[in-house]
Amino acid sequence: MGQIYITELSRHVGEEVTLKGWLYNMRSSGKLLFPQLRDGTGIVQCVVAKNSVAPEVWEALKPLGQESSLVVTGSVREDNRAPGGVEIDVRDAQVLQNAHDYPITPKEHGTEFLLDNRHLWLRSKKQHAILKVRHTVVKAVRDFLDHDGFTLCDTPIFTPAACEGTTTLFEVDYFGDEKAYLTQSGQLYNEATAAAFGKVYCFGPTFRAEKSKTRRHLTEFWMVEPEMAYATLDDVMDLAERFLSYIAARVLEDRAEELKALERDTSKLEAIIPPFPRLHYDDAVKMLDEGFEQGALEQKFEWGGDLGAPDETYLSSKFDKPVMVHHYPAAVKAFYMKRDPERDELALGVDVLAPEGYGEVIGGGERATSLEFLQKQIAAHDLPQEAFEWYLDLRRYGSVPHAGFGMGVERCTAWMCGIEHVRETIPFPRMLYRLTP
RNA sequence: UCCGCAGUAGCUCAAUGGCAGAGCAUUCGGCUGUUAACCGAAGGGUUGUAGGUUCGAGUCCUACCUGCGGAGCCA
Numbered sequence A: 001m002g003q004i005y006i007t008e009l010s011r012h013v014g015e016e017v018t019l020k021g022w023l024y025n026m027r028s029s030g031k032l033l034f035p036q037l038r039d040g041t042g043i044v045q046c047v048v049a050k051n052s053v054a055p056e057v058w059e060a061l062k063p064l065g066q067e068s069s070l071v072v073t074g075s076v077r078e079d080n081r082a083p084g085g086v087e088i089d090v091r092d093a094q095v096l097q098n099a100h101d102y103p104i105t106p107k108e109h110g111t112e113f114l115l116d117n118r119h120l121w122l123r124s125k126k127q128h129a130i131l132k133v134r135h136t137v138v139k140a141v142r143d144f145l146d147h148d149g150f151t152l153c154d155t156p157i158f159t160p161a162a163c164e165g166t167t168t169l170f171e172v173d174y175f176g177d178e179k180a181y182l183t184q185s186g187q188l189y190n191e192a193t194a195a196a197f198g199k200v201y202c203f204g205p206t207f208r209a210e211k212s213k214t215r216r217h218l219t220e221f222w223m224v225e226p227e228m229a230y231a232t233l234d235d236v237m238d239l240a241e242r243f244l245s246y247i248a249a250r251v252l253e254d255r256a257e258e259l260k261a262l263e264r265d266t267s268k269l270e271a272i273i274p275p276f277p278r279l280h281y282d283d284a285v286k287m288l289d290e291g292f293e294q295g296a297l298e299q300k301f302e303w304g305g306d307l308g309a310p311d312e313t314y315l316s317s318k319f320d321k322p323v324m325v326h327h328y329p330a331a332v333k334a335f336y337m338k339r340d341p342e343r344d345e346l347a348l349g350v351d352v353l354a355p356e357g358y359g360e361v362i363g364g365g366e367r368a369t370s371l372e373f374l375q376k377q378i379a380a381h382d383l384p385q386e387a388f389e390w391y392l393d394l395r396r397y398g399s400v401p402h403a404g405f406g407m408g409v410e411r412c413t414a415w416m417c418g419i420e421h422v423r424e425t426i427p428f429p430r431m432l433y434r435l436t437p
Numbered sequence B: 001u002c003c004g005c006a007g008u009a010g011c012u013c014a015a016u017g018g019c020a021g022a023g024c025a026u027u028c029g030g031c032u033g034u035u036a037a038c039c040g041a042a043g044g045g046u047u048g049u050a051g052g053u054u055c056g057a058g059u060c061c062u063a064c065c066u067g068c069g070g071a072g073c074c075a
Helices: A006-012 A055-063 A113-118 A125-147 A185-198 A233-254 A256-261 A266-270 A279-291 A308-315 A371-380 A386-396 A407-417
Strands: A014-030 A030-040 A043-049 A069-080 A086-097 A172-175 A178-182 A199-207 A220-229 A278-280 A323-329 A346-354 A359-366 A401-409
Touching: A006 A014, A006 A043, A030 A055, A030 A069, A043 A055, A043 A346, A055 A086, A055 A113, A086 A125, A113 A125, A113 A359, A125 A199, A125 A233, A125 A407, A172 A407, A178 A323, A185 A199, A185 A220, A185 A266, A185 A386, A220 A233, A220 A407, A233 A256, A233 A266, A233 A323, A233 A346, A233 A401, A233 A407, A256 A266, A266 A386, A278 A371, A279 A323, A308 A359, A346 A407, A359 A407, A371 A386, A401 A407
Parallel strands: A043 A086, A278 A323
Antiparallel strands: A014 A030, A014 A069, A030 A043, A069 A086, A172 A178, A199 A220, A220 A401, A323 A346, A346 A359, A359 A401
């Protein structure tokens, strides 16, 4: 009999199977052992009766510590006393290693300790469920864009200069003479590939050397950035709406078990269907003023500023779906944003704010098309024009309206899972004060 | 960088300024249906670091270190 995975057990009731895995926990009662076996696909309880295995097997199993590696052979039996509905009556077992002093015990632990042991923490039920949801978010992202006519065109991770100028970059020595920087966005390169392929996306790690210590920040995170030629701000909002709705639907469909393990209120995810409310910045400011007058916000919001975290939380609390705030003041947005032809002080940008305080999950908009405008912007932001010559070429040779956005995978995953902090949504989080393991 | 909170056994946490404690984990023993199993026993400590106040400091004061939460900035 070959190896069977725990998720497949319900199809093998009455058969003898061989499972290969690790000991999740073990209870015992005199002449009975109840090892819980974990194999990466699930956890199943085994039953070992002293008189139904060879004496050496009994002696080998009895002292096993948490996370010992072992292979178990036995018959699958339906039993409603077992957590998973089935149990394994063990006939034979082979111990690969008896592990001792596994640091993560069945009791509670603090975050610092768990993050120090992240390489082991990944084996725990909750972490396993979160990363399964992440997997599905990533899969949904790719499936959606691929089926919608987008071409994957990945952008470089080493970049020669800042994409947006202001944000802090990680500097890397590039063969001595030159400095390279880790990318903080594939945005500018996406505009080049969009002019070559029409609809494109890049999907990879992104680096921000900001000294942010909040539940929404990592220094290394994954971002997917679709970009469309011949597209406008409205097209981007339409895309964002369909995109997020598809991801939520896929997570609900494919990860029901994990959402249950995470105790996620799935009605919050079921509500993520088009259309999403669209809120002009001017109207957002009015809502924030009302919030301040009612005492829901501590600080009065002044027109012209970017939304702070409490502002975002307040606005999104007024809706049960993601809310799309558009037409921000140009001064708070990136230099390449297209201006509103009606009101030059506004940029054709949009931020999608997730409900339940998860904050900005998508940011994007329409890009400037005019060569002269961009040259002025580059000068006004004190950026070196020669570094942007290739980018300006995109406006010299067939400039068209185009637009796109970026979505943070970890923020999206945290939102789907309903968990506090993005650090649990990536296998090995990189944060201001954490580079290990 | 700023504001707030914390640091005691491997882990999670107690201890009015007066003998350093418990649960889990570990080791040993018991139990044929355990569900974070349970019952009994044992080992385990430079109370983050350095000073200070005091007859006496885990506890009070100062500085520093480390971490957490938040702000700014962002996805």
